[in-house]
Amino acid sequence: MATTPLAARPSDPLFDLRWRRALRDLRGPLARLYGESHSLQDLLARIRDMAEGHWRVRPDDLKALDLARDLDPDWFLSQEMVAYVCYADRFAGTLSGLPARIPYLSGLGVTYLHLMPCLMPRPGQSDGGYAVMDYRRIDPRLGTMDDLQNAATALRSEGISLCLDLVLNHTAKEHEWAEKARAGDPRFQAFYLMFDDDTLPKDYERTLIDIFPDQAPGSFTFYPDMGKWVWTTFNEYQWDLNWANPEVFLAMLDIILDLANKGVEVFRLDAVAFMWKRMGTTCQNLPEVHDILQALVQATRGAAPGILHKAEAIVGPRDLVPYLGTGRHEGRVAHLAYHNNLMVQFWSSLAARDTRLMTHVLRTHFPESFRRAGFATYLRCHDDIGWAITDEDAGHVPHLQAHAHRQFLADFYNGTFPATFARGADFQSNPETGDRRTNGSLASLCGLESALAAGDPAQIDLAVDRITMGHALIASFGGMPLLYMGDEIGLLNDHSYESDPDLRDDGRWMHRPRMDWDLVGRIAREPDLPAARILAGVRHIMAARKRLDALAAQVPTRVLDTGHPALLAVLRAEDGAPITCVFNFTEHEQRIASWALRLDGPQEDALHGASLRWDGDTLLVPPYAALWLRRAG
Numbered sequence: 001m002a003t004t005p006l007a008a009r010p011s012d013p014l015f016d017l018r019w020r021r022a023l024r025d026l027r028g029p030l031a032r033l034y035g036e037s038h039s040l041q042d043l044l045a046r047i048r049d050m051a052e053g054h055w056r057v058r059p060d061d062l063k064a065l066d067l068a069r070d071l072d073p074d075w076f077l078s079q080e081m082v083a084y085v086c087y088a089d090r091f092a093g094t095l096s097g098l099p100a101r102i103p104y105l106s107g108l109g110v111t112y113l114h115l116m117p118c119l120m121p122r123p124g125q126s127d128g129g130y131a132v133m134d135y136r137r138i139d140p141r142l143g144t145m146d147d148l149q150n151a152a153t154a155l156r157s158e159g160i161s162l163c164l165d166l167v168l169n170h171t172a173k174e175h176e177w178a179e180k181a182r183a184g185d186p187r188f189q190a191f192y193l194m195f196d197d198d199t200l201p202k203d204y205e206r207t208l209i210d211i212f213p214d215q216a217p218g219s220f221t222f223y224p225d226m227g228k229w230v231w232t233t234f235n236e237y238q239w240d241l242n243w244a245n246p247e248v249f250l251a252m253l254d255i256i257l258d259l260a261n262k263g264v265e266v267f268r269l270d271a272v273a274f275m276w277k278r279m280g281t282t283c284q285n286l287p288e289v290h291d292i293l294q295a296l297v298q299a300t301r302g303a304a305p306g307i308l309h310k311a312e313a314i315v316g317p318r319d320l321v322p323y324l325g326t327g328r329h330e331g332r333v334a335h336l337a338y339h340n341n342l343m344v345q346f347w348s349s350l351a352a353r354d355t356r357l358m359t360h361v362l363r364t365h366f367p368e369s370f371r372r373a374g375f376a377t378y379l380r381c382h383d384d385i386g387w388a389i390t391d392e393d394a395g396h397v398p399h400l401q402a403h404a405h406r407q408f409l410a411d412f413y414n415g416t417f418p419a420t421f422a423r424g425a426d427f428q429s430n431p432e433t434g435d436r437r438t439n440g441s442l443a444s445l446c447g448l449e450s451a452l453a454a455g456d457p458a459q460i461d462l463a464v465d466r467i468t469m470g471h472a473l474i475a476s477f478g479g480m481p482l483l484y485m486g487d488e489i490g491l492l493n494d495h496s497y498e499s500d501p502d503l504r505d506d507g508r509w510m511h512r513p514r515m516d517w518d519l520v521g522r523i524a525r526e527p528d529l530p531a532a533r534i535l536a537g538v539r540h541i542m543a544a545r546k547r548l549d550a551l552a553a554q555v556p557t558r559v560l561d562t563g564h565p566a567l568l569a570v571l572r573a574e575d576g577a578p579i580t581c582v583f584n585f586t587e588h589e590q591r592i593a594s595w596a597l598r599l600d601g602p603q604e605d606a607l608h609g610a611s612l613r614w615d616g617d618t619l620l621v622p623p624y625a626a627l628w629l630r631r632a633g
């Protein structure tokens with residue numbers, strides 16, 4: 001089919017307006033990233049052509065969605081948003097099996113579905129699909145691009161936005177670009193970070209942090225056939241892309257816009273912290289990363305303003321905040337970012353029965369709200385838990401020592417600490433630092449596995465309460481709560497990966513189970529099962545969230561300094577009726593004075609609708625309770 005060059009076609013007034021808007025926020029970052037080595041005008045012209053090309057073939061229903069979201073750009077911050085995260089095969093067999101599971105998702109109140117990596121991975125080990133060899137094909141075990149498109153349409157018709165992983169930092173070494181680079185093509189060698197000898201790699205290594213010290217130590221790999229060293233931050237088979245090369249930017253943008261036209265509404269930008277390298281640094285969270293993100297987000301917005309970007313940066317608080325836009329990037333970078341610090345502090349407080357560190361960290365390091373952006377709040381995901389607790393933060397809690405606390409948490413959650421309720425496992429022990437990370441499912445880490453094994457009903461009740469309290473926390477803290485598949489029915493650790501040669505080296509598969517649809521079937525008949533109680537609790541919490549305007553992500557989150565060592569208290573307030581959320585991290589009833597919670601007038605619990613228990617002016621908070629207090633009447 002003959003195509004008319006873009007320049008010769010009449011331009012579309014709506015696209016022109018959007019492009020003009022995008023330009024304002026594109027020039028700065030592109031000039032800083034590439035301005036010295038390339039002509040900015042040429043680069044902008046190429047991006048514009050690319051955006052316009054995709055805009056022209058964007059299906060009408062998606063263009064209508066773009067318009068709706070342009071008129072309501074904060075749509076994703078609504079309290080009605082609830083996300084679910086799953087592996088397509090482990091949840092629904094295949095992509096074509098997914099639409100049949102939509103009623104289950106709707107029953108949970110889900111409005112956003114993150115399907116774990118679906119794009120064509122390398123054969124064999126693939127880091128759970130995060131080593132992509134073809135971004136334009138679907139993993140054939142899951143289906144085809146048409147299946148993806150159909151699934152996206154079916155989801156959208158039920159009010160669910162599809163989120164897909166996009167691995168930006170690296171490709172599989174089997175990707176076409178990498179193979180061409182390996183064959184000696186200089187154009188594609190410039191897509192990666194390659195070195196003729198190990199002088200520079202050794203210099204860089206001095207300040208780099210090992211990500212997989214057990215399974216893939218070091219950040220460079222030598223390939224004798226090429227005679228070159230290649231930057232491989234993660235596994236040997238994942239080659240880091242060279243984002244200092246604008247061709248990489250253009251190639252990835254093209255992929256994003258293509259997938260957006262297939263109906264993908266949200267991109268989970270994987271491992272973004274690592275995208276820019278500078279000698280003498282950890283090569284994580286460098287300022288250029290935020291310029292890359294702004295340029296990608298704004299260029300996407302030019303062609304498809306309905307699209308969201310979620311940054312995956314599992315980093316300390318100081319480094320995390322800029323992913324949601326600070327300074328010149330405010331309101332211009334990712335729309336969502338994982339609140340891994342809330343997650344870490346949830347587990348820390350639960351083990352220690354002490355919330356002082358949590359209160360300090362969440363009060364000190366985070367703004368109360370962001371412009372046009374919010375956190376994704378979660379308890380578990382497909383990855384391990386890294387005990388990111390700094391000396392500086394621990395120093396604010398009397399007698400707490402960061403290294404010792406990290407050791408305690410690893411021991412508590414691997415099940416070796418005396419009297420622990422948790423059953424998990426160590427991951428990636430680092431002999432240099434002595435640090436270990438942790439694997440395990442939410443339910444097993446919350447004590448359900450040990451309680452069931454002991455057949456102890458009281459312990460089972462406590463485990464169920466911990467799981468529900470955690471869900472109430474992520475539903476009300478501020479942001480979009482992510483339900484990780486299986487957590488809503490309390491699935492335990494799954495050891496079946498140990499007999500699969502492609503999976504057994506990676507303990508994270510322990511908490512990536514298959515959905516237990518038989519159990520879901522039993523739940524309907526046996527409402528007293530722990531799984532049934534958890535599911536009922538999660539459904540109730542998400543439904544209650546949706547009714548409360550104060551829980552929307554744009555409403556500021558103020559963590560209160562109540563001085564209480566076992567409770568976390570969070571005030572959600574703007575113009576409307578404020579809500580004070582209180583969480584008890586212990587198996588004991590706690591007491592707190594109403595003045596310490598800054599409560600004003602008579603209160604009721606908006607989560608349970610039940611009456612509160614008072615002793616005079618002192619509120620009694622039951623074991624592992626979550627209370628959402630609002631003014632009564």
Ligand code: GLC
Nearest residue numbers: 127128130234270271312383
């Ligand atoms: C992200 C993924 C993780 C993967 C890594 C490398 O952190 O969540 O599973 O191993 O990126 O792609």
